[in-house]
Amino acid sequence: MSQPFKDAIAICKAILRNGYDAYVVNAQLQKELLDGRETEIDIACEPDYEELGKLFPSLERSNEEGVVATMREGGALIRFYHTDTEESSHPEHTLARITPRMLRVLEEQGKMPPALSCPFIAHTGDVYEGFEDFSKGKVQLRGIPDETLRRNYLLVIRAMRFAANFDLPIEPNSWMAIIRAASRVLDYVRISDIMDEWRKVEAECMWKFVQLLFDSQVLHGLLPEVAALSRVRQQRNDEGAEETVLDHTLECVRHYPEGEYNYDWLGTFAMLFHDVGKLYTAEYFDGKWNFYQHHRVGAKVTRKLLRRLHFSPEDVEQVCHLVRHHMRFHFMLTDRGIRRFKSLDEYPRLIEMARADLEARSGSYTYFNHNMKYLERAETPEQMLEPLLNGNEIMEFTNLHPGPQVGMLRDALLKAQVAGEVTSVPEAVDYVREYKAKNFG
Known part of the structure; x- marks a missing residue:
């Protein structure tokens, strides 16, 4: 091994000893590319320019594509690139095998194989990295969509978040890449990162986001119990029309933020699970689907699902409470019944859930209005x-x-x-x- 490569390895070890990753990019190829040229060695590493400067005082900034900094060591020019630190990238993209500088040399020597025509060097960027400008009126992945997603599968969730919040369509080729990548999202993306994106979805836009999760089949892997509601049918209202429970659920999620709780993310999220128990309680009898005790069963299922999504214990209890009691306001309550209802935690949210359910069904407000009037009487002492x-x-x-x-x-x-x-x-x-x-x- 020549001295310049020994020096480069020593530099990598110095970086590793300080708690960062570093390696020489494709050492064998770099050695073959020298061919009498000035010795130039490319290193991929984790720290940024400021951190590298603390380790190597002779470091200099660089304007070259993807290059964090340069440094001369033992007569060789060392270039530092960012290594891939994305938790949600494909394994093949974790290790950079070529850099823009190496690509240029290959082109000059006429040795560039097709597989190396699109090198990827990781670098830090903002939340919109990987996307074309939204001024085009659509959400579009930059470059070749499939390759862009392989570098960071979290962009699948982020693209749907942008589409929902900004009310923009997803560009067709980007959408097909998302569908093809759906099965890999849960393989490489952490649940905590998915939920971090989900919590940035506006409450009034959540129904669109969940619809996109379902259409892309990401929901089938993330929450199969909710996705399965698309195969459970129910009577929509007294007129006898049928609908799937998932369609009804999405309508409820859409209508919930239209009332006083238009910024209530957690209440809107709870609406997504309010009928999940129907998957387990569905019973066809006398020409009609019945779902007895679906609210109680649904609360138990919701607890399991929220733990899977790494929700805090406090949020788990709150959402399960809303699912457990969401049917209370659907019946015509007596004075005693309305007082018991009003003693429940979060009863205003339960009222909004009942209203959203009625809006989704185009149902009758007779019982709802009756209960609202009795709610005023609940202020009067019981005696x-x-x-x-x-x-x-x-x-x-x-x-x-x-x-x-x-x-x-x-x-x-x-x-x-x-x-x-x-x-x-x-x-x-x-x-x-x-x-x-x-x-x-």
Whole structure:
């Protein structure tokens, strides 16, 4: 081994000893390319210019393509390039085998094979790296889409995030590359990185993002239980039309942020799981699909899925709570029922979930409006919601016979109690007698 390469290896070891990765790029090819030329050696390393400068004082900045810095050592010109540090790149792209400088020499010597026509040297960049300018009105991967994704499969998720948030279509060739790469996303991309991208999706755009995850089949690998809802059918509303549970779920996710909680990311995310239990509870009987206890089963399934997605324990409990109780507001509640509902944590979110569900179904608001009116009554102390005298006692003190007059008198007594005009049983007896004399003779 010649001295320049020994020096280059010594430089790599110095970088390694300081906690960074470094290696000589394709040493055999570099040796063959010398051919009487000035000795030039390319090194791929992890640290940036500032960190390298602390290790090698003679370092100089460079304007060459992909070159972080240059340095002369023992008569050889050393070029430093960034090595690939992306956790989500294909294994073949982890090790750079050619640099732009080596490519130029190969072209001059007429030795460039087709496989080396598109070298990749990793370098740090912003979040839009790998994408064409969005001024074109679409989300498009830069260069050859398949090769761009092989360098960083996280771009699959990021492309769909941009498409959802900016309401832009994905360029056809880029979309096909995304579909082809879908099976590799979970192979090479960390769940925490996927969720970091997902949390940057606006609440009102989440339904588009999830639809893209499903269409690209990324959702099938990430959350197969949710994707499987596309094969579960249900009755949409009383008119009898059918829909898939996934279509209904996406509609719910779309409608949830339209109310007061338009920035509620976690509530919108919970809407995605509210019917996941239907996959396990579906039962066809008497010409109709039934999903008894799907909210309870769904909460248990959701807990498993959120742990898979590395959610914090606090968020897991909150989302599971919303899934568990999302059916509470769908039934016509009594005074006691509405008070029990209002005692639940996050009950305003549960109301929004019920509203989104109705919007998605184009359903009737009869029960919903009834419950909203009773919700106002829940502010009244419970003892004020029952009259001090029951029907039998009212008939005893007023000598009335069973009939509508007793009910009218009972309602009047209750209103007087709420208004504070009647506060005790003796006052109630006097009130019903006076009311009967005044209104019924």
